[in-house]
Amino acid sequence: MKPTDKVSISVLVITGILAALSTIRVFPLGLDLAFSAMSHQLINARQMFVMHITAASLALVFGSIQIIPVLRNRYLSVHRGIGRLYALAVLLGGISGFLIAFQIDGIIGTAGFALLAVFWVFTTTQGVRFARAGLEPAHRRWMTYSVALTFAAVSLRLQLLIFAVGLAMPYHQVYPFLAWSCWVPNTIFALWYVRRSTN
Template identity: 45%
Template sequence: MAGWLYRWGRWPLGLIFAAACVATAVYAFGYLYGSYSPRNPFAARFAVSGLDVPAHFFGAGLALLLAPVQVWGWLRRRAPGLHRLAGWLYAAAVLIGGIAGLLLAPKAQGGWASGAGFALLAPVWLLSTGLGIAYAVRGELERHRRWMWRSIALTFAAVTLRLILGIGMGVLHLRFLPVYIFAAWACWSINLVLCELLLYLQAWRQRRVPVQPSFAAAG
């Protein structure tokens, strides 16, 4: 039963993951080309920020678009060259988005109460992606896979951030600033905890799969 749920549950979850990544990426790119609204506190603050705003939205948006491609097992098996190319593009997008995000953190709504959460997210995002690429270059593919899952979990923080804001303000009708400060820390820490849990469960499942006898070796 557990094996059946694992096999068939991956497809709907994968589609939801891909749809959420694409929708948030479209929002990020749309923000770059949207009209300026002086009543929007984010727009008013970012208008005087400089290139770090478009760089962050572009890098994070591109990383979100490429994240479903990177975890697509069929592409990794059938077109490894395309998988590697997408991986390098993903790493470049994280580099741009992470550095820009680190520069933007002190300007976040809520001051350092929220900015510190984003300031910590940026280097962790960069480090996990860098380790994933380094292990791929060294040929340690299992470590590469695990670290890239952590990187993608941090990329998905852009989606989780908006879910927390939507639930906190739209459903629970809480005030913006407390919800935003909570979201600045929770959007990536929750993702990392869930990622580590899934990696642990996957490793546990693999250990429980019985090793099939090798008739060639027996002969």
């Protein structure tokens, strides 16, 4: 493995786990304080939102671990076990995320997050299907797409820091944009990466 690849993987793993850990604040602080900017939109889906961020955070941790080459190549039984936990976390996070999307103000934001949830569950399901069929290249391809969508959580947090904190833009103005920008670039990169690896 090239040194640059090692650095890239290390950065992904660290940022993924840190982003997942950042959601822990919802438990001591409560939803209104931890997610004050959007809590008013979740009046009818508060428990669903907590389930979503919990499942998505677990998926982020499991997904981050799965991209470590040593674990994936040398400890296949561990890889499979974590993979099952990852798929379950994605399923719960995706279903709850889809339902929560319809609590977001505005059709643009709703459409963005709803499609993210659909593609997230779909790519993961495809990855699991090909793993069970023993088709490793197809499995890796679809799980690359899945993990890229999982890392939408990281992209969302980084962009929130830039727009809402750094540029002091109101939350309600940037969220319709973030509903798409947090996962579309990730997907494009994953498509490029898979194509490059295949060639």
